[in-house]
Amino acid sequence: xxxxxxxxxxxxxxxxxxxxxxxxxxxxxxxxxxxxxxxxxxxxxxxxxxxxxxxxxxxxxxxxxxxxxxxxxxxxxxxxxxxxxxxxxxxxxxxxxxxxxxxxxxxxxxxxxxxxxxxxxxxxxxxxxxxxxxxxxxxxxxxxxxxxxxxxxxxxxxxxxxxxxxxxxxxxxxxxxxxxxxxxxxxxxxxxxxxxxxxxxxxxxxxxxxxxxxxxxxxxxxxxxxxxxxxxxxxxxxxxxxxxxxxxxxxxxxxxxxxxxxxxxxxxxxxxxxxxxxxxxxxxxxxxxxxxxxxxxxxxxxxxxxxxxxxxxxxxxxxxxxxxxxxxxxxxxxxxxxxxxxxxxxxxxxxxxxxxxxxx
Amino acid sequence: xxxxxxxxxxxxxxxxxxxxxxxxxxxxxxxxxxxxxxxxxxxxxxxxxxxxxxxxxxxxxxxxxxxxxxxxxxxxxxxxxxxxxxxxxxxxxxxxxxxxxxxxxxxxxxxxxxxxxxxxxxxxxxxxxxxxxxxxxxxxxxxxxxxxxxxxxxxxxxxxxxxxxxxxxxxxxxxxxxxxxxxxxxxxxxxxxxxxxxxxxxxxxxxxxxxxxxxxxxxxxxxxxxxxxxxxxxxxxxxxxxxxxxxxxxxxxxxxxxxxxxxxxxxxxxxxxxxxxxxxxxxxxxxxxxxxxxxxxxxxxxxxxxxxxxxxxxxxxxxxxxxxxxxxxxxxxxxxxxxxxxxxxxxxxxxxxxxxxxxxx
Numbered sequence: 001x002x003x004x005x006x007x008x009x010x011x012x013x014x015x016x017x018x019x020x021x022x023x024x025x026x027x028x029x030x031x032x033x034x035x036x037x038x039x040x041x042x043x044x045x046x047x048x049x050x051x052x053x054x055x056x057x058x059x060x061x062x063x064x065x066x067x068x069x070x071x072x073x074x075x076x077x078x079x080x081x082x083x084x085x086x087x088x089x090x091x092x093x094x095x096x097x098x099x100x101x102x103x104x105x106x107x108x109x110x111x112x113x114x115x116x117x118x119x120x121x122x123x124x125x126x127x128x129x130x131x132x133x134x135x136x137x138x139x140x141x142x143x144x145x146x147x148x149x150x151x152x153x154x155x156x157x158x159x160x161x162x163x164x165x166x167x168x169x170x171x172x173x174x175x176x177x178x179x180x181x182x183x184x185x186x187x188x189x190x191x192x193x194x195x196x197x198x199x200x201x202x203x204x205x206x207x208x209x210x211x212x213x214x215x216x217x218x219x220x221x222x223x224x225x226x227x228x229x230x231x232x233x234x235x236x237x238x239x240x241x242x243x244x245x246x247x248x249x250x251x252x253x254x255x256x257x258x259x260x261x262x263x264x265x266x267x268x269x270x271x272x273x274x275x276x277x278x279x280x281x282x283x284x285x286x287x288x289x290x291x292x293x294x295x296x297x298x299x300x301x302x303x304x305x306x307x308x309x310x311x312x313x314x315x316x317x318x319x320x321x322x323x324x325x326x327x328x329x330x331x332x333x334x335x336x337x338x339x340x341x342x343x344x345x346x347x348x349x350x351x352x353x354x355x356x357x358x359x360x
Numbered sequence: 361x362x363x364x365x366x367x368x369x370x371x372x373x374x375x376x377x378x379x380x381x382x383x384x385x386x387x388x389x390x391x392x393x394x395x396x397x398x399x400x401x402x403x404x405x406x407x408x409x410x411x412x413x414x415x416x417x418x419x420x421x422x423x424x425x426x427x428x429x430x431x432x433x434x435x436x437x438x439x440x441x442x443x444x445x446x447x448x449x450x451x452x453x454x455x456x457x458x459x460x461x462x463x464x465x466x467x468x469x470x471x472x473x474x475x476x477x478x479x480x481x482x483x484x485x486x487x488x489x490x491x492x493x494x495x496x497x498x499x500x501x502x503x504x505x506x507x508x509x510x511x512x513x514x515x516x517x518x519x520x521x522x523x524x525x526x527x528x529x530x531x532x533x534x535x536x537x538x539x540x541x542x543x544x545x546x547x548x549x550x551x552x553x554x555x556x557x558x559x560x561x562x563x564x565x566x567x568x569x570x571x572x573x574x575x576x577x578x579x580x581x582x583x584x585x586x587x588x589x590x591x592x593x594x595x596x597x598x599x600x601x602x603x604x605x606x607x608x609x610x611x612x613x614x615x616x617x618x619x620x621x622x623x624x625x626x627x628x629x630x631x632x633x634x635x636x637x638x639x640x641x642x643x644x645x646x647x648x649x650x651x652x653x654x655x656x657x658x659x660x661x662x663x664x665x666x667x668x669x670x671x672x673x674x675x676x677x678x679x680x681x682x683x684x685x686x687x688x689x690x691x692x693x694x695x696x697x698x699x700x701x702x703x704x705x706x707x708x709x710x711x712x713x714x715x716x717x718x719x720x721x
Contacts, residue, residue, distance in 0.1 A: 246475040254463035
């Protein structure tokens with residue numbers, strides 16, 4: 001993580017002119033600190049003082065967050081240099097928090113998330129209120145939204161990550177084979193890849209969902225068929241680019257066999273771009289899984305998934321109780337945004353087009 | 361250093377390592393077959409450096425790779441003729457035999473040390489992998505040997521270097537690593553394909569001196585391929601000049617520089633700028649471009665660019681022939697191999713030895 005965030009190459013990031021920063025240092029730090037404090041104060045005020053004001057509370061909290069973000073990012077740039085990217089750190093922090101919370105969900109003592117009988121005594125459709133027992137509110141069965149979001153994260157993350165892993169392993173292997181052998185192997189794998197890419201992804205998923213039981217395993221496999229073709233293309237293109245470089249000839253001229261060249265010379269060069277592409281792919285698949293669940297073809301209610309939680313807002317529910325949709329929607333947005341952000345940054349570093357001659 | 365078997369050079373030890381007879385390499389392209397190597401013969405003995413000189417596209421690198429067997433007859437090219445490495449025909453070998461030969465029998469030093477090293481592998485692994493492929497030694501032993509090899513090629517602090525990645529080394533250091541890789545399994549022949557082209561001149565000299573030292577120390581035979589006469593001068597015992605896929609002149613190095621017989625060699629030497637020249641003199645270049653090897657000119661391939669071309673040059677193809685030794689005063693006629701031979705109908709026999717023709721060093 002740190003590797004992605006701290007830029008090692010100067011000029012890789014948008015730079016604030018350094019000389020000006022040193023001149024304005026005291027005033028700048030003051031401004032940054034003020035912004036941060038005002039922002040946090042607004043946030044606290046919104047949570048505590050504006051309880052029950054609905055949209056006003058949300059609006060003030062959001063404004064506080066924006067102010068705090070701008071203050072903290074100014075302060076961070078002064079403290080850690082112009083390359084400091086607060087958004088990136090927040091994305092990383094969000095993902096770590098989400099994963100830890102999702103893993104530890106059963107130990108957090110959260111209210112009921114799935115069993116309707118266990119939530120009979122709870123208020124239904126309670127508004128989000130951070131200082132109550134249901135910080136993110138409840139749904140129309142009285143199930144706690146925070147608990148549901150965290151258990152839903154388990155389904156979403158497990159399916160998306162499994163699918164990407166399968167895609168990376170299968171796609172990477174096929175792509176390297178195609179790129180290394182070319183010829184007939186390449187043609188056959190190319191036809192398979194193009195056939196998969198030709199089918200619209202959501203249609204393919206829906207078709208798969210109609211024949212397969214909607215279990216976690218089957219959903220993962222379905223999503224993996226979505227991830228694999230582009231992974232094959234990525235691995236094949238990188239392999240072709242890399243295998244033209246002289247170290248492959250050098251390895252062969254020292255007696256390396258075909259499997260050795262593929263595993264020891266090509267694979268390490270293909271893994272990096274593949275992994276960074278995988279980060280972006282995770283976010284696509286989280287959305288795909290949510291779409292499937294939204295359509296009722298994925299995780300079946302009352303078991304939570306971000307997709308079927310959003311689907312609970314169908315009809316007039318969203319108009320009267322917007323938090324039913326906004327809570328899982330926001331979590332989905334933040335997660336996808338974080339994966340994209342980190343993936344983009346990783347991709348910029350390991351772009352195959354730049355893997356030509358990166359002089360150190 | 362101590363683990364490197366010292367091959368001492370004795371007269372009877374100068375066995376023939378490499379014998380190439382009438383080698384043709386034809387590459388099939390959409391434009392038609394390219395005769396990249398067209399009837400090349402050469403011999404290389406132990407402890408000897410043969411300099412192979414020629415401009416871009418003259419077929420030097422293709423020749424080097426055909427000798428190694430990296431280029432073989434297949435769907436994209438056909439290789440005919442014989443390449444005998446220590447008496448065995450390289451082109452007739454099975455793939456597994458070739459893999460056993462590469463690295464242990466023949467080592468190759470590549471042109472660009474940055475692309476010849478895998479950017480995601482540590483220096484140590486580059487060496488230990490090839491060591492363990494050809495020898496049954498443990499990881500620990502391979503590592504010790506890798507450190508030794510790095511020391512042998514003059515890399516300071518090899519213990520630290522094995523842990524580093526290629527990008528952490530300078531260009532000259534990387535080329536030393538590439539040389540260490542070529543030497544790892546104690547080959548008899550090293551093919552150095554433009555080993556210094558990607559390096560700056562001071563490092564060039566160090567690398568060439570290193571190769572020369574290793575040759576005398578280990579008794580290597582070196583095929584030094586270069587487009588730069590200056591690189592070859594002083595390091596090669598014999599020089600072969602290549603043009604349009606053929607060897608046009610071969611002789612002991614001194615003879616080539618002192619009295620170039622082929623007009624092409626003469627033109628190459630004349631193109632080297634000299635400090636003794638008057639200021640603001642135009643650089644002399646060879647007019648025209650190298651021949652298109654898809655449809656090479658009839659007759660002598662250099663004829664279209666040759667200042668001394670006669671009518672018969674454009675019809676008859678000259679073959680490599682011995683120049684009359686009596687015509688050459690001071691020619692070091694050390695046996696058949698060092699004989700001065702040129703493929704020219706009108707060789708320049710009366711050329712006066714130029715005093716400063718030792719190239720740029």
